[in-house]
Every structure is written in structure tokens, then in C-alpha cells.
Amino acid sequence: MPKVITSSEQLELKLSEVPEMPIPKDALMVTPKHFSVEYVINPHMAQNVGTVNKLEARNEWDVLKSTFEQIGINVHVIEGEEDLPDMVFCANQSLPYINETGDKHVFMSIMHADERKEEVPFIEQWYRQSGYEIHYLDDNEIDDFEGCGDAIWHNGRRLLWGGYGYRSSLQAYETISETFDIPVIALELVDEDFYHLDTCFCVLDENTVLIYPDAFTKEGLELINSVFNKVIKASKYEATKLFACNATCPDGKNVIIQQGCTDANKNLRDAGFSVHEVSTYEFLKSGGSVFCMKMMVW
Ligand code: ARG
Numbered sequence: 378m379p380k381v382i383t384s385s386e387q388l389e390l391k392l393s394e395v396p397e398m399p400i401p402k403d404a405l406m407v408t409p410k411h412f413s414v415e416y417v418i419n420p421h422m423a424q425n426v427g428t429v430n431k432l433e434a435r436n437e438w439d440v441l442k443s444t445f446e447q448i449g450i451n452v453h454v455i456e457g458e459e460d461l462p463d464m465v466f467c468a469n470q471s472l473p474y475i476n477e478t479g480d481k482h483v484f485m486s487i488m489h490a491d492e493r494k495e496e497v498p499f500i501e502q503w504y505r506q507s508g509y510e511i512h513y514l515d516d517n518e519i520d521d522f523e524g525c526g527d528a529i530w531h532n533g534r535r536l537l538w539g540g541y542g543y544r545s546s547l548q549a550y551e552t553i554s555e556t557f558d559i560p561v562i563a564l565e566l567v568d569e570d571f572y573h574l575d576t577c578f579c580v581l582d583e584n585t586v587l588i589y590p591d592a593f594t595k596e597g598l599e600l601i602n603s604v605f606n607k608v609i610k611a612s613k614y615e616a617t618k619l620f621a622c623n624a625t626c627p628d629g630k631n632v633i634i635q636q637g638c639t640d641a642n643k644n645l646r647d648a649g650f651s652v653h654e655v656s657t658y659e660f661l662k663s664g665g666s667v668f669c670m671k672m673m674v675w
Contacts, residue, residue, distance in 0.1 A: 381539070381550045381561045385599040390560055392583070392604060395534045399475060400628065401673040403451045405503065406442055407467045409434045411457045414663050418490040419572050421664035434659035438465070441633070441655050441670060448631040448653070453674070455503055461496050465660070468575060468669040469493070469526040470500040473509065474557050475675045477535075481509040484553055489521040489544045500672075507674070514552055522549035526573035526669055528561075531604075532583050532629055535559045540574025542566040562604070564597040570617050575668045579622045582629035585609065585648060587641065589616035609644045620657070620666035626650065627673060635666045 382388055412434050414425045445452050457464050464470075473483040483504045488494045504511060514522055522528075527540035528550075539550040539561045550561040564574060568591060571577040577592035584606040590598060591613070602608060615621040621641040624634035632645050636654035645652050657666040 381547070381554050381563050382600070383547075383563045383565075384596045385603050388562070388600060388603055390536070392531075392534065392536075395531070395536045395560070396477065397533055398530070398535045399675065400533050401475075401675045402449065403453060403674050404445055404627070405453050405455065405467055405500075405672040405674050406438070406445075406670065407455045407465045408457045409438045409465045411459050411462055412465045412660075412663075413462045415462050416490075416492050418492060419664040420569055421661065425662035429659050429662060437656050437659055438670070441657065441667065444633055444653050444655055445627070445671065448628060448633070450627055452671075453503070455499065458496070458499055461493070461499075463493050463663065464496045464499065466526070466663070466665045466669045467500060467672045469523045469573075470497045471504065471524045471672065472522075472528045472553065473504070473672070473674050474559075476557070481507070481675055482512060482557065483509045484512045484514060484522070484524070484556070486524040487514055487516050487519060487521050487549075489523060512556055514549055519549045519552070520546045522546065523573065525672060526575050528553070529574055529578065529580055532580050532626075534583065537561045538574065538578065538580070539563045540566050540578070543569065543572040562600050564600065565594050566592055567594055568592045572664070573669070575623055576620060576664075577616065577622050579624050579626065579668065581609075581626045581632065581645070581648075581650060587611060587622055587624065587645070589613075589622050592616075607648060609641070609648060611638070611641050615639075615641050618661075620661060623666040623668040625668045625671070633667050635661065
């Protein structure tokens, strides 16, 4: 039975028994044409209103896009919209899913901040054109849900990790678990600097995860440690200032990460991963980096 698991006593699943799910080979990216820091909805943005260098941002985005392409990911591009300066963080507006018969589904987000709510229909349009069945959460029951910012697929398995506390509500995972017929392991977030699960939790492959431990409760850490064989821990500096855990490893081998995460990179290489460093400094000003600048799609 699908369910939402919040403590290790409830954890009966064995990873090897969770059905496999194809790993997506395509990504969606939104151009940074209208990216800037214009309001403050997370602590990282506070000092940075009006400081984004648009040319630098475009260069960084271009390099990130070609890095995805170099590791074999096919990138689809959506133009950013005027007056939606955070739309470039396209991990947040949706949660896509492919079922066992190959049908594509997507849940559209309920953005936490009013400033970001209008991004959702632009992203929805892409899914509509790409043959996805669109699902909505009931906004009378659920306050917020920010897509793959908080909902992260376990590499290659029909198992979802769901962060809650700042941008997404725990109740959202009940609906998602039922509709997609999958278990969700829910992790409460307790440090405002790590307001999305993708800021402190990066699934690298089926057995390995990179986390920032202080962003989680004791129950959360127990859940993580019971499912993954290897848990790599990022330092406070690299996690907070360089968003080390907002890296991404789309194929279970190649990790793309903000440059300068020296300790994390050593641990990643020692664990057998290939590390590709990119600069996302302009996007760090808004509280985002590599992971949230793309959406993996089927
Ligand atoms: N300024 C954006 C916000 O606060 C950044 C989003 C980054 N996305 C992420 N998944 N971490 O919503």
C-alpha cells in the first residue's frame, strides 16, 4: 500500500523490492532573460536585491546547459517570462512522473509565495504540449507544494523523498502517494537556510546520497540512514554558501555542482563519481544552484 512514511518505525520497505522507474534523460530549462533578485522569500536573497549581473547569469546558464548536454542529457528550453524573476528555477513548479505502462503524469505546484504563483501555468503549457496528463492539488486542503524543489525521486525507483516545513505541506504527499501509487518518505526541514529539500539532500545513485545533516530532524536522519548505504555529508560552509547539496547527478555517475565545493568534491570522487564544477554565483544570490535550474523529464 502506498503511504507517507515519517519515521523509521513505519519504514517496512526494502529498496530492492521497490519497483524500478526509468531514469529521465531529458531536462527542461528556463532562460534567465528575466532572472533577477527583486524580493526576499528566502534568507539567501536578503542581501542581494538588485545585484544580479544579467550577462554573467546568462553565461553561467549557458555553461550549465552545455554541461548537461556533455553528459548526454537532452535539454528543452522554455523562454523566461517578464516579471517572473524566479521562473528560471524550474525544479519548483511541477513534479513529473512516468507510470509502469509508460504514461507521463505531472502534478502542478501550489507556490508558497504569491510572487511565484504565475510561473506555474507557463510550465504547465510545456507539459500539455509534451503529452503529460496534468494533475492539480486541492488548494482548499493543501497550502503549498513546490514540486521537485521538495519532492525528489530515488534514483531509478518508484519511491519519492518529500521535504516539508517551509515551502511544501506534508498533506501534499498524501495526495501524491495515492495518485501515483508510490510510497513517499517525508523529511521535515528545520533550518530556514535549507528551505527546500534540494538544498540539503542530493540523491547521487541508488545507494548514495549527499546531505547537510543539520537541516533535518533526528527522525529524518534515521530514515535517510536506513535507506542509503552511503551518506556523504557536506560541511556547513559548502552547504550554506556554495549550495553543495543542490548538485545533481542525473545518470548516477556524473555530478554537476557549484564550483569550489572542495571537501564535497573529494568525497564524491572517492565514492567513484565524476565531478563537473560550474559557476552559479549569480543564481546563489537568489538561493538556488544547479539542481533547481532544471527539471528532469521523460
Ligand atoms: N528565489 C527562489 C525561491 O526562493 C529560489 C528557488 C530555488 N529553488 C530550489 N529548488 N532550491 O523560491
